Amino acid sequence: MANIGSGITLRGRTVDYYAKRIMSFERLKRWAWAIVRAILxxxxxxxxxxxxxxxxxxxxxSREDMFDATVRFIPKNVSLHNFVVVINTMKYWEALLNSSYITLVTTVLQLISCTLAGYGFARFKFWGREILFALVIFTIIVPPQTITTSLYLHFRYFDIFGIINFFTGKRGLNLIDTVWPFFLPAATCMGIRNGLYIFIMRQFFRGMPKELEEAALVDGCGVFKTFYLIMLRPAVPALTTVLLFSVVWQYNDIFYVNLFLNVTKFRVMTSALQMLPVDMLALNASNVGLEQGATVNPLDRVRWLATGSILSLIPLIVLYIFAQRYFVESIERTGIVG
Amino acid sequence: MRRFSLSLEQRRGIKGYAFISPFLIGFVMFFLYPFIHSVILSFHTVDIQRESGYGLIWEGLENYRYMFRVDPDYNRHLVASIQNMFLNVPIILIFSFFAATLLNQKFRGRTLARAILFLPVIISSGVVMRFQDDPNALRSLLEAGLSVDPSTGAQTGLRSFELSLLLNQMLPPEMTPYVSYITGAVDRIYDLVNASGVQILVFLAALQSIPPSMFEASYIEGATGWENFWKITFPMISSWFLVNTVYSIVDTFTAYSNPMMIKLQRVGLEQQQYGRASAMAWVYFAIIMLLMGIILKLMSKRVFYYE
Incomplete structure (x- = not known):
């Protein structure tokens, strides 16, 4: 760059001079922007x-640090006592086990059903496809709260076309406080934000070359075989995105948990955390690390709640640290953007 | 015989129904049925009998009359929710677009920055938010006599108080509402950032999908970065503004911390007024749909589709 046109002069200066000045200005601009960006x-x-x-x-x-005005961020006395107490009170391991159970099963079911539906909408031409896909969009837009009450009653007296009523004489099955209100919708694309997953998968499959399927057909591959032998392998980034969304949203869900599961009968992480302040106060003061006769200070409750939310976040953060790269990078290749 | 034979494409299409059959079953069983059922419920009082199921008592429009004329909170929450939506959605959109533009640039530590900015996708609406929205936790902090930021539930000294004072002194008085809009956004920045995780993801994916050849061509023609932004980037992702608007509207209306959501849950689940809760949810939903329809109509005229 520096030697281009070095013999030519402009207003008494060489072009070299101007080129250098422009370069340094560009560099300054880049640096300034980098600093602004870093600050933001x-x-x-x-x-x-x-x-x-x-x-x-x-x-x-530790408890004394909480009341020590000189301690703000870095504790003087590190203590894991909070964790011991909170793990016992919120029955952490039971809640973690139940939460993982619900989350894993619904995730697998949602992944299967939404991938199938997304593929169906993307690669087949059938009567009413556009209308049916509009219905998928509709399920995204309608807030679940609109149908909450009916959904509750639906699962409280669960019945399919009166079959159960016919055989047992009772008015349906009571599925409240069981895992079925989570598994059944998940298996049929109606779990949490499943419309969005269908949308993502459809966008992805739409971008695949048609020749792949045609070649498979010529080689004698049936439609279903084509799907799981050929189309599924390149879909891994999109599947990862859906998997992560699904795990996170199911694990964090409190709405459906409050609706279908009573915390005393089926304890999951979110409901256990919700009940933590009440459970803590129900404990004897001596069990929660206070001296005999001391009253529970509001700050104690803040401390316990903080411990509880950190504990419930740990599984997600571990997952995020491992999957973060796929999460961030797969999104770019998912074809969320058609 | 010819009339009944199907083409290859059509025969293949029938198998398409097999692929979407889970959705069809689920839609009828867990969406359409409760959807219609909730309309019916909203005109009834639900009478729960433990053994033999539940009975419906016809009420006509009583539930609707009740919520508008008798219920002390419904109208107030309704107006507050709509107001909130109009305040927050534009800021969320602008912020998430801006953040996505930043994250799309190449710089050292980009992976870390992305990981942190996507963190709200994982923790927002989740258990941590629950703790922060917990009025008891907040009250206990207040009782302890600390200065508390209601949006984070944490101790903080930094508010936009000085900022709004400064701006109000600098600008003419007729600017005051705009100033308070901006300083209000500064106060709520935690909520806004937390509500923007998914939108940042979508915008980032959209930005990555713009073919780089477009920028190269315009750069050779002598366009500046500023021009590139408004003439290429912005039109190319304008359709994703539409998607994010829909998502943000639904998200703000149905957030767990939304007073209307809490109200619905209380009426439906705790007081067991199923019919009344259905009616309330229905009016709420109808208003959301109406607003969304108007906003989308206005926006879609300005959206550019690249074919």
Missing amino acids: LIGISYIILYPIIVQFTQAIM
């Missing part, structure tokens, strides 16, 4: 991470 990103990251950091430090603080 650090600021946003701070906003996102701040509550998690605060909760974490509160969780590992």
Whole structure:
């Protein structure tokens, strides 16, 4: 760059001089922007991470640090006592086991049903396809709260065309406090935000070359065989995205959990955390790390809640650390964008 | 005989029904049926009998009259929800678009920045938010006599108070509503950032899908980055603004912390007024749909589709 046209002069200066000045200006601009960008990103990251950091430090603080005005972020006495108490009170392991059970099974079911539906909408021409797909969009738009009450009654007196009534004489089965209100909709594309998953899978399959299927057909591959032998392998990035969304949203769900599961009968992580303040107060003061006769200070409750939410976040954060790369990169290749 | 034979494409199409059959079954059983049922419920009082199921007592429009004329909270929550939506959705859209543009650039530490900015997708609407929305936790902090930011439930000294004072002194008085809009957004920044995770993802994916050859061509023609942004980037992803608008509207209306959601849950599940809760949910839903229809109509005129 520096030697181009070095013999030519402009207003008494060589072109070289101008080229250098422009270059340095460009560099300055780039640097300035990099600094602004860094400040913005650090600021946003701070906003996102701040509550998690605060909760974490509160969780590992001992009780005296909580009341010590000189302690703000870094505890003087690190103590894991909070964790022991909270794990016992919220029955952490039971809740984790139940949550994992529901989350894993619904995720697998949703993944299967939504991938099938997405493929069906993307690669087949049949009567009413556009209308049916509009219905998929409709299920995304309608808030689940609109049909909450009917859904509750539906599962409270569950029946299919009066079959159960016919055989047992009772008015349907009571599926409340069982896992079926989670599994049945998941198996039929009606779980949490499943319309979105169908949409993502459809967008992905639409972008695949048609020749793949035609070649498979010529080689004597049936429609279903083509699907799972040929079309499924390239869909892994899209499947990963759906898998992660599905795990996270199911695990975090409190709405359906409150609707279908009573915390005393079927304890999952979100409902256990919701009940934590009540459960803690129900304990004897001596069991929660207070001296005999001391009253429960509001700050104690803050500390316990912080510990509880950190504990319930741990599985997700572990998952995120491992899957974060796929999550971030697969989105780019999912074909969320058609 | 010829009349009944199907082409290869049509025969293949029939198998398409097999693929979407889970959706069809689920749609009828777990969506359409409860959907229609809830309309019917909204005109009834539900009478729960433990053994023999439940009975319906016809009420006509009583439930609807009740919620508008008698219920002390319904109208208030309704107006507040709509107001909230109009305040928050534009900021969420602008912020998430801006954040996606930032994350789309090449710089060191980009993976880390992306990982942190997507973190709200994982934790928002989840258990941590639950804790932050918990009024008891907030109250206990207040009782402890600390300064509390209601949006984060954490102690903080930084508010936009100084900012709004400064801006109000600098600008003419007729600008005050705009100033308070912006400073209000600063106060709610935590909620707004947390509500933008999915939107950032969608915008980022959209930005990546713009063919780089377009930028190369315009760069050779002498366009600046600013021009590129408004002439290429913006039109190319304008249709994704539509998608994100729909998502954000639904998300703000149905967030767990939305007072209307809490109200519906209380009336339906705790007081067991199933008919009344259905009626309330229905009016709420109808208003959401109406607003969404108007907004989409207005937006879709300005959206550019690249074919």
